[in-house]
Amino acid sequence: MTGLKERIAAGLEAGRARSLAYTDLDDEVLVRQHSPLMSPLVWDLAHVGNHEELWVLREAGGITPLRPEIDQMYDAFAHPRGERPALPLLRPDEARTYIAGVRGRALDVLDEIDLSRPDPLCSDGLVFGLVLQHEHQHDETMLATLQLCGLPGLVRDGDLPAARPAAAGEVLVPGGPFTAGTSTSPWAYDNERPAHRVELPAYWIDRFPVTNGAYIAFVEDGGYSRPRWWTPHGWSWRARRDIRAPLFWTREAGAWWRTRFGRAEPVPPDEPVQHVSWYEADAYARWAGRRLPTEAEWEKACGWDPGAARALAHPWGDAEPGPEHANLGHRASRPAPVGAFPAGASPCGAEQMFGEVWEWTSSWFLPYPGFRSFPYREYSEVFFGEIYRVLRGGSWATHPAAVRTTFRNWDHPHRRQIFAGFRCARAATPGES
Known part of the structure; x- marks a missing residue:
């Protein structure tokens, strides 16, 4: 990998490590809505993977969709936060498996892609920067959810x-x-x-x-x-x-x-x-x-x-x-x-x-x-x-x-x-x- 690709891969790894650390909790904590202001933590977990699939795998990599049937469920505009607990969300183990599969393919795309091509989405690794920042933003959202949760010892x-x-x-x-x-x-x-x-x-x-x-x-x-x-x-x-x-x-x-x-x-x-x-x-x-x-x-x-x-x-x-x-x-x-x-x-x-x-x-x-x-x-x-x-x-x-x-x-x-x-x-x- 080039130096830029190595930095992107390291950044993606750091973001995923945070997401997994904040969701290394009992399933009951992950699937519950702790406040109507926030999504269940398991929604955020799968959402970051779905966002990565949409932009890195499909838009930048041209890869056939992995789970097109879940796109709307993890579309933040399709379902307000108050509705999300009633959706047939991926269970925590399913969400972890899904985002791991997306990440493996995303790293393949990163390995193959030409980051100097004139496509504005790929130039300078922008698509990876958007995905990386998006995951960190949801990690901060998870922390806000854990504060509202009120259970000690989770953070x-x-x-x-x-x-x-x-x-x-x-x-x-x-x-x-x-x-x-x-x-x-x-x-x-x-x-x-x-x-x-x-x-x-x-x-x-x-x-x-x-x-x-x-x-x-x-x-x-x-x-x-x-x-x-x-x-x-x-x-x-x-x-x-x-x-x-x-x-x-x-x-x-x-x-x-x-x-x-x-x-x-x-x-x-x-x-x-x-x-x-x-x-x-x-x-x-x-x-x-x-x-x-x-x-x-x-x-x-x-x-x-x-x-x-x-x-x-x-x-x-x-x-x-x-x-x-x-x-x-x-x-x-x-x-x-x-x-x-x-x-x-x-x-x-x-x-x-x-x-x-x-x-x-x-x-x-x-x-x-x-x-x-x-x-x-x-x-x-x-x-x-x-x-x-x-x-x-x-x-x-x-x-x-x-x-x-x-x-x-x-x-x-x-x-x-x-x-x-x-x-x-x-x-x-x-x-x-």
């Missing part, structure tokens, strides 16, 4: 660097143009394309994501009982569900506790807050006299190098993520304390923009100027509009292969089961800029 934990004394609370991003999106990143999705110039005035953005300790101050100041901090839709959502704190938080004996993968523990004040909706993030920002950054502001703060006048692949530069840069890839099942990764700082001085938590922005998920759907409309185009809010950065559960400064995630503003938090921003005054 491993690990060690993280310690916090360091916090520097200034916010950093200045000078005004001027920058290049948003990409036209050159070989495995970028269609919604990240094309690269385009964006002009922004100067602004301040938090050096770190908002911490649990800071968020507790909002909660204890009556943040959930004062509609003045909330949008009308946000206040209606909060009131209907009687939301009073982040998901998985409880108040006991004068202290805040959280449940993390089935185990109760005190809420650590120096970790970024997670499991908050866009509505909650927006309300906190208003309470703090700030606002959420736009996604353009977030991207510029994350990866724009003003000295070189170019966008970086990652906040620290173009080098691949290392353990010194960010809390990625489930090295532990929680965010790291703020200040833990100074080597991962962006050119403007913002830290921990990768890993820890997905960060809500104020922006709706909309196409960039010149957008073109590829390789299928259902990945991005059908979600555009004032329905979904954009998240950026990646969480502790996100694999390094699925993060870059241009990557765009999106979800409904009321979603809280995802590993999401936020940081705040504000406009710079003329004297500050």
Whole structure:
């Protein structure tokens, strides 16, 4: 294999190892729907294999379909999550056998395919990059399901660097143009394309994501009982569900506790807050006299190098993520304390923009100027509009292969089961800029 093919094969192996580790559970846990928000874990397991069969085996390899009769069952658009438990899903052992058979043939395709051919789906191994990233995204979805499951002992934990004394609370991003999106990143999705110039005035953005300790101050100041901090839709959502704190938080004996993968523990004040909706993030920002950054502001703060006048692949530069840069890839099942990764700082001085938590922005998920759907409309185009809010950065559960400064995630503003938090921003005054 060429060097590229070897890297693709290693990436596919890493993704599959995660999928199998998260589903190395009793069948009863795998087939149960633990929340109406999520699929049974066994659906996700077979779905990643079916996606791989559709794109690598059939589209790129021209191989006769292995299991065409299951295509609709594992089509995410054909069946909402709430319907999936009633489908005749493959049993766990059948799902493992199926995805192993697909993977063996996918590696055969990889061995034979010409990755330099002009076909845009195959050039630079894009089809394999899409499949690899897709599996890692479902691995993160599996972790969210396991958190909602509430059973202890199913998810491993690990060690993280310690916090360091916090520097200034916010950093200045000078005004001027920058290049948003990409036209050159070989495995970028269609919604990240094309690269385009964006002009922004100067602004301040938090050096770190908002911490649990800071968020507790909002909660204890009556943040959930004062509609003045909330949008009308946000206040209606909060009131209907009687939301009073982040998901998985409880108040006991004068202290805040959280449940993390089935185990109760005190809420650590120096970790970024997670499991908050866009509505909650927006309300906190208003309470703090700030606002959420736009996604353009977030991207510029994350990866724009003003000295070189170019966008970086990652906040620290173009080098691949290392353990010194960010809390990625489930090295532990929680965010790291703020200040833990100074080597991962962006050119403007913002830290921990990768890993820890997905960060809500104020922006709706909309196409960039010149957008073109590829390789299928259902990945991005059908979600555009004032329905979904954009998240950026990646969480502790996100694999390094699925993060870059241009990557765009999106979800409904009321979603809280995802590993999401936020940081705040504000406009710079003329004297500050």
